[in-house]
Amino acid sequence: VKIGVIGAGQLGRMLGLAGYPLGLTFRFWDLTQDSPAFPLGENMVGAYDDSEALERFASGLDLVTYEFENVPVSTAENLAARLPVWPPPAALAVSQDRLSERTCFAKLGIPNPPYIGVNSKDELEDAVRTIGLPAVLKTRRLGYDGKGQQLLTTAADLAAATVSVPSILEGFVSFSRELSIIAVRSTAGETHFYPLAENHHGDGILRWSIAPAPGLRLELEAMARDYATRVLDAFGYAGAFTIELFETGSGLIANEMAPRVHNSGHWTIEGSPVSQFENHLRAILGWPLGPTERPEPAGLINLLGTLPDLRWVLSQPDVHLHLYGKQSRPGRKLGHLTVTGHPGEDMKSRLAELLASLNST
Amino acid sequence: VKIGVIGAGQLGRMLGLAGYPLGLTFRFWDLTQDSPAFPLGENMVGAYDDSEALERFASGLDLVTYEFENVPVSTAENLAARLPVWPPPAALAVSQDRLSERTCFAKLGIPNPPYIGVNSKDELEDAVRTIGLPAVLKTRRLGYDGKGQQLLTTAADLAAATVSVPSILEGFVSFSRELSIIAVRSTAGETHFYPLAENHHGDGILRWSIAPAPGLRLELEAMARDYATRVLDAFGYAGAFTIELFETGSGLIANEMAPRVHNSGHWTIEGSPVSQFENHLRAILGWPLGPTERPEPAGLINLLGTLPDLRWVLSQPDVHLHLYGKQSRPGRKLGHLTVTGHPGEDMKSRLAELLASLNST
Numbered sequence: 075v076k077i078g079v080i081g082a083g084q085l086g087r088m089l090g091l092a093g094y095p096l097g098l099t100f101r102f103w104d105l106t107q108d109s110p111a112f113p114l115g116e117n118m119v120g121a122y123d124d125s126e127a128l129e130r131f132a133s134g135l136d137l138v139t140y141e142f143e144n145v146p147v148s149t150a151e152n153l154a155a156r157l158p159v160w161p162p163p164a165a166l167a168v169s170q171d172r173l174s175e176r177t178c179f180a181k182l183g184i185p186n187p188p189y190i191g192v193n194s195k196d197e198l199e200d201a202v203r204t205i206g207l208p209a210v211l212k213t214r215r216l217g218y219d220g221k222g223q224q225l226l227t228t229a230a231d232l233a234a235a236t237v238s239v240p241s242i243l244e245g246f247v248s249f250s251r252e253l254s255i256i257a258v259r260s261t262a263g264e265t266h267f268y269p270l271a272e273n274h275h276g277d278g279i280l281r282w283s284i285a286p287a288p289g290l291r292l293e294l295e296a297m298a299r300d301y302a303t304r305v306l307d308a309f310g311y312a313g314a315f316t317i318e319l320f321e322t323g324s325g326l327i328a329n330e331m332a333p334r335v336h337n338s339g340h341w342t343i344e345g346s347p348v349s350q351f352e353n354h355l356r357a358i359l360g361w362p363l364g365p366t367e368r369p370e371p372a373g374l375i376n377l378l379g380t381l382p383d384l385r386w387v388l389s390q391p392d393v394h395l396h397l398y399g400k401q402s403r404p405g406r407k408l409g410h411l412t413v414t415g416h417p418g419e420d421m422k423s424r425l426a427e428l429l430a431s432l433n434s435t
Numbered sequence: 436v437k438i439g440v441i442g443a444g445q446l447g448r449m450l451g452l453a454g455y456p457l458g459l460t461f462r463f464w465d466l467t468q469d470s471p472a473f474p475l476g477e478n479m480v481g482a483y484d485d486s487e488a489l490e491r492f493a494s495g496l497d498l499v500t501y502e503f504e505n506v507p508v509s510t511a512e513n514l515a516a517r518l519p520v521w522p523p524p525a526a527l528a529v530s531q532d533r534l535s536e537r538t539c540f541a542k543l544g545i546p547n548p549p550y551i552g553v554n555s556k557d558e559l560e561d562a563v564r565t566i567g568l569p570a571v572l573k574t575r576r577l578g579y580d581g582k583g584q585q586l587l588t589t590a591a592d593l594a595a596a597t598v599s600v601p602s603i604l605e606g607f608v609s610f611s612r613e614l615s616i617i618a619v620r621s622t623a624g625e626t627h628f629y630p631l632a633e634n635h636h637g638d639g640i641l642r643w644s645i646a647p648a649p650g651l652r653l654e655l656e657a658m659a660r661d662y663a664t665r666v667l668d669a670f671g672y673a674g675a676f677t678i679e680l681f682e683t684g685s686g687l688i689a690n691e692m693a694p695r696v697h698n699s700g701h702w703t704i705e706g707s708p709v710s711q712f713e714n715h716l717r718a719i720l721g722w723p724l725g726p727t728e729r730p731e732p733a734g735l736i737n738l739l740g741t742l743p744d745l746r747w748v749l750s751q752p753d754v755h756l757h758l759y760g761k762q763s764r765p766g767r768k769l770g771h772l773t774v775t776g777h778p779g780e781d782m783k784s785r786l787a788e789l790l791a792s793l794n795s796t
Contacts, residue, residue: 091452097745097758097770099474113460115474347752347775362750384458389723391708397458409458414708 078135084398085141086111092351103131110398143169160358161313161333172214172242179328182304188245201243208246249320254338257302258353261312261360268366271338283338283374284421314354344394344412345372371421373413379404382432439496445759446502447472453712464492471759504530521719522674522694533575533603540689543665549606562604569607610681615699618663619714622673622721629727632699644699644735645782675715705755705773706733732782734774740765743793
């Protein structure tokens with residue numbers, strides 16, 4: 075079985091590493107030669123909206139998936155006309171547009187902050203009158219890792235704000251922590267959930283996660299599963315699916331969805347009996363899913379910008395190294411560490427200790 | 436860091452899968468296009484004794500290793516003249532010749548069965564007079580998976596036996612079970628041992644293994660570690676190293692060594708914190724080794740000849756599938772299953788149950 079993957083970043087790379095033991099082969103499509111997944115399969119370089127590239131990509135594949143959500147929807151749809159494409163292009167389309175995403179959540183009864191689509195400064199000012207401050211102005215498209223967001227706290231912030239592209243104003247959510255749930259549903263309808271992760275960001279980029287989220291109330295876990303299931307049902311979804319959620323005094327509020335494997339689930343490679351990458355592949359092939367439980371704590375640390383002393387990292391018996399084969403660049407995700415804890419371990423302390431040591435190597 | 440691997444079979448494939456997360460890249464050298472490791476790195480097809488192929492292979496590599504022991508020693512030595520080659524070619528040379536292997540074990544005080552090198556029928560008859568029957572006549576070179584062996588039980592077997600190539604006669608060892616120990620030593624001198632595996636063969640091919648070997652007496656484990664250490668010391672060894680051993684009423688008797696990762700250690704991919712493949716790579720790079728303990732039982736089942744129903748396999752929550760990307764052929768190793776047990780589980784029963792089900796799918 076040959077799988078075509080649109081995008082050849084680290085997620086594609088980890089999909090490939092998970093897929094070979096299942097007997098799969100891969101073709102990766104990306105914009106540049108030097109892509110992290112390229113050593114792990116056939117390579118295709120070309121623009122995603124180039125129809126000739128699409129022909130070459132599709133030829134001889136059994137199935138198509140993608141590893142990032144800014145794949146042009148028309149490309150996914152054109153491929154879907156001739157090949158199975160999972161997750162469904164409709165989910166891709168919704169996830170690309172924050173306003174569609176909010177509308178989708180609202181329609182499915184998944185709690186949103188207050189939100190209003192805004193296309194001009196006038197509309198923004200109207201929206202602020204309705205929602206109030208603080209609020210967050212976000213571009214509807216192409217935002218990731220905190221890019222394309224402006225926090226508006228004061229009238230001066232509002233006066234300085236610009237609306238140059240279709241945007242959305244969201245009421246500021248006062249939350250105690252950010253969580254994410256990764257669900258996997260197969261084309262045969264089987265659904266598994268990984269334990270929720272607690273996520274910590276810096277400059278909008280995920281820095282570290284802990285799973286299971288420490289001290290999470292069972293009803294919140296059930297609520298997150300319910301929300302994820304509503305989206306899976308709505309789209310006739312197959313594959314891995316993520317919702318980022320804010321935990322607040324009044325329950326969970328959706329932040330955003332990702333129709334793919336997710337950074338906050340990278341700990342599953344060693345931390346779960348079957349990783350999100352293997353389960354995503356099993357799911358889109360309609361194969362039985364593997365177990366996803368993790369009773370002991372696991373941790374994840376992203377390696378950003380420059381690599382720490384790798385010998386020190388490898389000398390830590392509870393740490394697993396994952397490099398993406400990328401050149402250093404400020405803020406770039408170069409790899410991650412999985413930390414496998416023992417029952418009852420205080421993973422937050424262990425990650426704090428590791429982060430302190432990594433910064434000093 | 437780019438590693439050159441001589442041989443691109445399943446062991447090379449699993450080395451590649453273990454190496455990418457460490458940031459390594461690979462070049463594989465094999466005789467035929469359709470080799471299991473080829474999707475996972477640069478490919479080189481050519482005879483191992485072709486000096487022009489050797490030039491192309493060596494160019495731009497940082498380090499060379501090999502995944503099978505019938506690499507021509509001259510090739511390994513020629514490469515070692517310009518690049519680090521691990522394990523050391525001297526260990527390779529000894530492992531290729533059963534008589535040298537026995538002599539090496541004897542010199543290091545590692546128990547052998549009685550053995551005599553024989554180059555003719557006359558010498559064989561002399562040897563039988565010394566060693567007695569039953570005995571096993573083995574070719575000195577190119578034996579694997581039980582090939583090149585004749586069991587001599589009666590005078591009629593002896594009369595029918597032929598010695599067409601340099602051979603060795605070994606006294607028949609009456610053993611209660613076959614064990615194997617995998618050691619890993621780094622170029623920095625750090626040494627780790629995996630728990631001994633109990634191995635079961637059929638038609639000379641490994642069928643299944645359990646690790647840790649159930650009920651193994653601690654002094655036998657210590658003895659196996661001591662024997663492995665003597666060989667590692669003798670060769671200034673780095674990399675993974677295996678000795679197959681017979682457990683007998685009077686202790687352990689060496690069967691053979693392998694200067695590489697070993698089929699009886701494939702369970703380490705999920706069964707150990709760090710697999711034999713990752714630790715082999717860390718070892719030859721001089722990086723810190725990872726932990727190798729496995730307190731709970733783990734099992735390994737080889738998939739030979741034809742594949743079972745893979746959906747059934749994937750539906751077993753304690754089973755991990757590893758396919759090698761090979762075409763079916765009678766007796767061919769197409770993949771393996773790792774079975775991860777829980778503390779106190781009777782792994783022998785679980786493997787028996789799985790084997791029965793696999794045969795009926």
